[in-house]
């Protein structure tokens with residue numbers, strides 16, 4: 528059985544084709560700059576040359592059509608006909624309270640995702656375009672949606688309610704949802720497997736730090752709390768997102784700078800975080816390089832990122848009344864030894880000691896980077912949201 532996994536953004540569409548018999552990736556790629564003058568398609572598959580193609584792709588329907596064309600292409604393709612694709616799985620960022628698990632796409636499911644547009648205006652409309660584009664191009668293929676919010680639906684009220692008038696929750700479902708759940712679920716499971724311990728016995732802090740970044744306190748395999756809130760803006764400092772700030776800043780800035788609400792929204796989502804503090808880049812690699820070359824603003828951005836992350840780890844250790852495992856994942860978590868070192872150096876009181884040699888090793892597999900006698904195990908766990916989406920899609924459609 529072959530499953531196509533799609534992560535559709537507003538101007539991009541990433542895909543992976545899996546053979547579920549052995550969970551191997553047959554091909555993967557992305558379409559970027561959808562709707563702009565020159566869209567870029569990059570496609571990779573085992574034993575075939577990488578394809579990079581620039582052409583006009585004006586919408587998601589054309590993007591999906593292009594992906595299918597490449598997958599069946601005589602030179603670059605990996606399947607002979609579209610009918611070999613048995614099911615399609617989509618990442619959907621916001622599932623609200625309606626979706627606690629992955630589901631097969633129906634008209635009702637689509638209507639509910641649409642109702643959630645308000646809560647994830649950057650993400651959900653794009654996912655819907657992806658779902659509709661598959662429906663148009665592959666009308667008889669079952670589709671499954673896997674939600675970033677689903678794993679965090681176990682949070683208790685004490686974690687998910689905001690201390691604001693309750694009528695806002697009743698009327699508009701204003702509450703904390705949390706995101707990156709597919710990743711937190713995958714890496715916490717992998718960590719338990721690696722340690723050879725039942726997940727039910729472990730208290731973990733999972734740090735998914737990429738361009739978007741979030742922490743989760745996971746007790747016995749279930750989320751107790753997580754740093755993102757109603758939207759993916761709350762919590763840690765990120766590439767271009769502020770994370771936690773005093774909400775009073777919003778009306779204050781609107782007033783003083785004569786900005787509109789949507790300009791302030793864009794400021795906090797797209798022009799804040801590492802980008803704003805460094806004045807240089809949202810990319811941790813560039814920050815790290817500039818910091819090592821003596822750039823004071825880059826160092827400040829790095830130090831603030833690390834400091835804010837450490838505060839969350841401490842808060843979650845307290846919330847869980849203990850911590851057994853600290854794990855790092857996603858672009859920064861998997862690759863930046865300097866961020867991991869700086870975070871761990873400041874929280875040794877938790878009973879955690881990093882092994883410098885293990886921390887700087889470059890490996891793509893799950894690994895322990897704490898000293899053997901460190902009470903808290905520190906792990907690097909490569910995330911794989913696509914694989915979890917493929918597994919859920921397989922489970923739900925192969926019945």
Ligand SMILES: Nc1ncnc2c1ncn2[C@@H]1O[C@H](COP(=O)(O)OP(=O)(O)O)[C@@H](O)[C@H]1O
Pocket residue numbers: 736737738739766809810811812813815857858859862863864
């Ligand atoms: N070798 C590295 N050292 C430091 N940071 C890295 C490295 N490789 C990737 N990153 C960082 O990872 C981040 C992107 O993470 P990723 O998980 O791919 O993000 P997203 O999926 O949210 O777009 C960027 O800030 C990038 O700089």
Ligand SMILES: CC(=O)OP(=O)(O)O
Pocket residue numbers: 620675706707737738739740759
């Ligand atoms: C929810 C979210 O922040 O996603 P990403 O990390 O892909 O931006």
Ligand SMILES: [Mg+2]
Pocket residue numbers: 737738739
């Ligand atoms: Mg990501």
